[in-house]
Amino acid sequence: MAGVACVEQILRHSPKFEITIFGDETHVNYNRILLSSVLAGEKASDDIVLNGLDWYQHNGIDLQLGVRITGIDSQAKTVTGDDGSVTSFDKLLLATGSVPLIPSIEEVKKEGVFVFRNLDDTRALLERCRPGIKAVVIGGGLLGLEAARGLQVQGCDVTVVHLMETLMERQLDPTGGGYLAAKMNQMGITVLLGLSTTAILGNGKVEGVQFKGGGSIPADLVVIAAGIRPNVGLGHEAGLEVKRGIVVNDYMETSHPDIFAVGECVQHNGICYGLVAPLIEQGKVLAATITGNRGPKYQGSVQAAKLKIMGVDVFSAGEIGDKLDGSEVIRYEDPALGIYRKLTLKGGKLVGVILVGDTADSHRYMDWLRTAKDLVPLRRQLLFPAPAEDTGIDIAQMADSETVCGCMGVTKGTIIQAIHEKGVSTLAQLKDCTRASTGCGSCSGLCQSLLKAVVPEFEEEVKRTICKCIPVAEDQLREILRSQQLKSVQEVLEIYGNGIGCEVCKPALSYMLDMLWCGDHDEDRSARFINDRVHANIQKDGTFSVVPRIRGGVTSPDELRRIADVADKYRVPMVKITGSQRIDLLGVKKSDLPKVWADLGMPSGQAYTKGVRMVKTCVGTEFCRFGVQDSTSAGIEMERRFENLFTPHKVKMGAVGCPRNCAEATVKDIGLIGQEGSWQVVVGGAAGKKVRKADLLLTVETTEEALTAAALFFQYYRESANYLERTYDFVERIGIEKVRKETVYATDTAKQGLLERLRKSKERSSDAWLERDSPRHPTQFIQIQPLEEVFV
């Protein structure tokens, strides 16, 4: 990562080099910081690629993947690869990074023991982890905690074992560590502190972990994340000065005039850096030096760390100890909210900051640290800024020199310059052009606010209103309707709208009221689209299509016979198998609908409405020789649990009995993907106007757990999405991490609430086609005949 980032800078200075890059991994360079997101299923391995193959080609770089350099001859200026190749160089850049530190633990080489350092490690872990298995992470630092969270998302029962008494002790003081441990516990991750792991138990395969003093815990999987050490082997090989890392000076030069080093493998001024921002700074200096523009100096970095676990906000920068001479410490704690802030000041300047529970102000503190700002005049506003007159003003108040992206070292000024000079107008372009927001990604909000402020055409994410008739943002409107106990569309329009309404807002309000009151609202059919008045889909000639419910696509000879008879009796012009494993009778007259339904004797398939469509299934273990889960029964059960309900937009689901995915569950709104011994529940997939692979919500062991996870998401979508917002837009807008946090990882009370409201709605719902016997209105389906004979 550091090496290629430096090459990017070199290319900016001068294209004159003929560049060859060797890497022992077989992937193009990727964003190592986001490996934990890959483990947590938030990102695919392709998503974290920093420079694709085309980038290397475009820049004329010879990329040698999977080749490990084993020898350097610094006299002859050649490098030797493990494939036997010898390559000569004018300048050599070492960016060998670091290797995991393996503590001295007995019998560490066992099946089921992993490190967590690169993409291959991550993939191996993903293959190994299964819901319900016991995972032990050794190491309670940044990496260990992120790995723990990733494993937990995959369904593992996770314990973190840490040698020290404080989690992240290099970034946090004991109090801050305590707050963090409490958060981890709250998320369901067990934290064991002050325990030294002495042995891995088990016969060839991990069975447990033993501690000093004799205690032990069971484990099916162990991840060692006890830290890293600079990978300096090649430095020795080249005869460079090596201490802990390869020693470099302020110009990033080693003890050899033509060999340079950058990143985690170097030691500058006695310090080895393991976080991304310093490495990027080093790369910039080195690029200048190596291209003959020697001048810029690297003068060390303020170390700042941010934990990337959704819902566990931790930020730390600078000094953390209390015992700094002449320093003063300012603290704020709120145990109930889990918020801890600690600032360390020296000589009126900030030298250290710890934030747990709320890291919104990290940019402000980071700027104070970097610029050594005189804080004497700000003394009263250290912990909390003076209330801004307008919350949107923060971005305007930032100085141009202030850093927006801490990882890549991009300032506000650079971003504004890119916007003005290079015509940048989207976040994607900004990333390409400045590299901002390509590290940990936590500054993307800030980048977007900047774009919003500077680019006139930037599409601001405005609070969505339904239409002009009712000028209240949709989420606000839901709250109003709930608190004001409004139950009819007309009432809502009269009080909060123009009293009239239109074809856009009336169905939207109808949905909202039905959802909010779990079906106990005043249903007004005049506010429904024709399809929802007559429970069939209107066609271009004014006739309707009829799709009976065939749960999971499983039907019977008897049902098929009835369908055939109906088609004959009512002269149905077209009988069609749909893409959803159902049968569509097209061209039915409105007045025939109730009779058709009665003759079919099957429930409505809701193919005409914004509601629960169907669950597409494969035959699973029932018949398929590859099936590992009974997807047919699971799918039918899911359809049964959700059918007859309305949703913000149509909901199509799928259940497959093995990862071959024959019923395409990965492109459904909700999908169940059977695996050996578990189910993956995926959400937000699409194969329509847009094609999108569904995101992993959760992996669970049993079908019941999978159905519950699906139910939590289903109800959350019903309650939180905008009307006509498909799950794939909803999940993308909200972000899968937040979706998880509010559904499968929500508090028990919140989960119970969702399930209870779903249960209530379900209880009040019914098969719409039963209106054949008791229509809402006498003329609902019939054509009126004039009272008076028209023909005279």
Place this chain on the structure above:
Amino acid sequence: MKETKMESKRWTRIALCGDIPPREGRAVKVGNREIAIFNLGDRFLAVDNRCPHKSGPLADGIVSGTTVVCPLHAWKISLETGEGVNSASASSCVETFRTRVEHGVILLELADDYREGQADVMQELPVMCVETRGTPTATESRPAT
């Protein structure tokens, strides 16, 4: 009542008020054609039940004030004038019919020849509104809603 032979009209008893729920429409078969009658709460309005765009059944549309929105492509038609009111539909219009309520019965004023179902030829021609709304727009385009 009789002014010229062609314009001979007569009030005809069509339906009970209760047949049409508030803010909904219903189609009535009159001769070979259908007329859509809407209940606006304070009165009933009637138009030809064929959207000038693609002959959509207007009676099945959602009522918005004194307009109806065709269920097929959301053309918006004024129930008072029969004219299209959003941009795409602005140059077209449908025939309107006068209505009256007597003792809970809705009456329509129908031309004699209409009642006798002999208006087929006339009906096939789109009724163009002659007014100053600018150039007619292509009927294929979907209205901006």
